[in-house]
Amino acid sequence: MVRPHQGRLRRTLGVSVVEGMFSEVFTACAGATVLTAWAIALKLGPFLVGVMTALPFFAQFVQFPAAWLTGLFGHRRVALTAVCLSRVVMFPLAVLPWLGLPFESQQRLLLTVAGVSAALSVVGNNAWVAWMGELVPRAVRGRFFGRRTALTTLAGTLASLGAGLLMDRLRPADGVGVALPLLALGACVMGIVTTLFMASQHDPAPPGTTPPLELKGALVPFKDGNARRVLTYQVAWNAAVGVSAPFFALHSLQNLEMTFVIMALHAASVAGVRILAAPLWGRAIDRCGAQPVLMACSLGIAAIPALWLLPSAGTLWPLLFDVLLAGALWSGHGLAIFELPLTVAPRKNRPFYLAAFATAGGLAYTAAAALGGAIAAALPTQFTLGGHVWVNLHVLFVLSSVARLGAALLTARIPEPGAHPVRSVRALLSRLLPRPIPAHRAALDD
Numbered sequence: 101m102v103r104p105h106q107g108r109l110r111r112t113l114g115v116s117v118v119e120g121m122f123s124e125v126f127t128a129c130a131g132a133t134v135l136t137a138w139a140i141a142l143k144l145g146p147f148l149v150g151v152m153t154a155l156p157f158f159a160q161f162v163q164f165p166a167a168w169l170t171g172l173f174g175h176r177r178v179a180l181t182a183v184c185l186s187r188v189v190m191f192p193l194a195v196l197p198w199l200g201l202p203f204e205s206q207q208r209l210l211l212t213v214a215g216v217s218a219a220l221s222v223v224g225n226n227a228w229v230a231w232m233g234e235l236v237p238r239a240v241r242g243r244f245f246g247r248r249t250a251l252t253t254l255a256g257t258l259a260s261l262g263a264g265l266l267m268d269r270l271r272p273a274d275g276v277g278v279a280l281p282l283l284a285l286g287a288c289v290m291g292i293v294t295t296l297f298m299a300s301q302h303d304p305a306p307p308g309t310t311p312p313l314e315l316k317g318a319l320v321p322f323k324d325g326n327a328r329r330v331l332t333y334q335v336a337w338n339a340a341v342g343v344s345a346p347f348f349a350l351h352s353l354q355n356l357e358m359t360f361v362i363m364a365l366h367a368a369s370v371a372g373v374r375i376l377a378a379p380l381w382g383r384a385i386d387r388c389g390a391q392p393v394l395m396a397c398s399l400g401i402a403a404i405p406a407l408w409l410l411p412s413a414g415t416l417w418p419l420l421f422d423v424l425l426a427g428a429l430w431s432g433h434g435l436a437i438f439e440l441p442l443t444v445a446p447r448k449n450r451p452f453y454l455a456a457f458a459t460a461g462g463l464a465y466t467a468a469a470a471l472g473g474a475i476a477a478a479l480p481t482q483f484t485l486g487g488h489v490w491v492n493l494h495v496l497f498v499l500s501s502v503a504r505l506g507a508a509l510l511t512a513r514i515p516e517p518g519a520h521p522v523r524s525v526r527a528l529l530s531r532l533l534p535r536p537i538p539a540h541r542a543a544l545d546d
Contacts, residue, residue: 112235112301117248119297124256126290128263129283130190133363135214136349137267138193141276142207147473152214153346157338157469159218160462163455166226170451175231176303180295182224186217187291193284197276206276226458230451233442234304239386241442245435246382250375253431257371264364321456326444326515333510334461337398340503342468344405344496347476351493357413366419373427381432390439391514391521392531397433398508400425405497405504409490443516472496 128134132153139149151158170178192199192213196206236244263283270279321327352358358366385393404425410418445453479492512523522528 108302109235109304113244115297115301116232117251119294119301120248120252121255122290122294122297124252125259126187126287126294128256128259129290130187130217130287132346133260133349133360133367134263134267134280134283136353137360138210138276138280140353141280142203142210144207144210145477147470147477148207148211149346149350149473151470151473152211153349153469155211155215155466156218156221157342157462158466159215159222160459160466162219162222163226163459163462164452166223167451167455169223170227170230174303175227175234176298176301178227179224179231180298182220182227183298184291184295186220186224187294188288189213189217189220190284190287190291194281194288196284197278197281222458222462226451226454229438229442229454231303233445233450235301238443241439242382242385242390242435243379244382245438246379246385249378249382249431249435253371253374253378257368257375260367260371261361261364264360267360321445321453324444324453326517327453327456329510329514330441330444330457331460333507333514334457335464336507336510337504338461338465339468340500340507342465343472343475343503344493344500345465346469347472347493347496348408351408351491355413355491355493356411356416358416362416366423369423370427370430373424374431377428377431378435381435384432385435385439388531389516389521390436390443391511391516392528393432394436394440394514395508395511395522395528397429397436398504398511400429401433402501402504402508404429405500408497409494440514440516472499475499 135152136149139152144152166178166182190213192209196209199206201209266282267279270277270282321331349363352363352366381393404422407418407422407425410421441454441457442450476492476496479495482489482491484490512521515521522531
């Protein structure tokens with residue numbers, strides 16, 4: 101017999117999956133690829149492209165005020181308000197061509213809208229993650245978020261394909277056109293839809309039932325030895341990723357001459373692998389813990405930027421390797437890096453722990469993205485080395501690959517309360533791979 105509170109929890113978790121699927125539609129309408137298209141249409145250079153796509157990470161500086169708001173007003177209320185505002189704020193872009201603004205003012209408006217949306221998203225995400233930490237039992241977090249990730253990725257894939265088709269058909273060779281404002285309008289609509297779905301979910305710890313946040317709690321994560329190791333990894337990893345990540349879409353459009361449909365198909369292929377891999381990683385996290393999964397995925401992801409040295413305009417087949425690795429490994433990494441901070445952070449002051457992790461990683465990503473943009477702008481667009489023609493963004497991909505490997509090694513020092521973290525690659529393989537049946541056991545089974 102299902103108890104009333106269990107039935108309510110199941111309904112809320114089911115609605116959370118649906119809400120996540122519509123959230124992915126919002127991302128398809130206003131995510132990094134579309135923002136890059138806006139940047140190209142408004143003629144932003146590589147440096148500003150890097151800054152704009154890094155805004156969601158730079159905005160992490162509002163994490164500590166977000167944690168205070170979450171503790172003061174409750175997870176649900178803050179998440180609803182901030183998430184809704186972060187999405188409907190895209191409306192000025194929906195009417196940008198008809199505002200009659202000078203070109204430089206249009207550029208500033210794009211950066212402002214992207215920045216405000218990013219900051220509000222940080223506030224909403226801090227509250228939402230703390231909400232989910234209270235809502236989803238730890239014993240099933242891996243499986244639930246594995247299934248949720250698979251379904252939301254499927255929705256995002258279909259939406260991205262639709263957005264790519266729309267941009268290829270309606271986006272002019274020069275200027276903003278109609279497609280980008282339509283996508284901005286779609287983002288606003290998805291903001292309202294997702295808010296309605298979130299409003300139907302309950303909060304098991306409404307205001308007044310959670311331990312009170314104290315301002316001195318903001319410093320606790322930096323004094324906690326376990327949390328400091330996670331913070332160190334977050335800084336190193338996000339810096340390693342940030343130096344190259346904002347420029348993959350730009351490289352695809354300008355150097356590989358990919359259309360938006362081809363980019364959407366590539367993203368769809370990655371998403372297809374993620375859909376298959378997410379439930380498997382979720383079960384692995386429930387069985388082995390998040391730290392071994394984080395180590396395995398971080399080590400594998402280090403090779404991904406180097407793969408982008410292989411394709412060229414008209415020779416895109418090497419990206420098949422990127423599809424397999426990125427789809428499988430980022431899926432596990434996302435689940436592990438979501439679960440591990442929830443495990444390390446105590447219930448009291450949990451929003452401040454989440455704020456510290458996100459702030460450290462976000463600021464590191466932003467600084468690295470700005471550095472990457474500066475390096476790309478300082479280098480010649482093309483140069484010859486070793487008899488091969490390279491582009492400036494290839495340098496960033498090599499730097500990122502080396503830095504990711506160094507950051508991945510830091511996972512060996514990350515503890516996981518209630519689990520048994522691995523300290524070496526050999527231990528990692530023995531933990532994650534199926535164990536062979538001993539010969540005497542096999543003989544008995546026969």
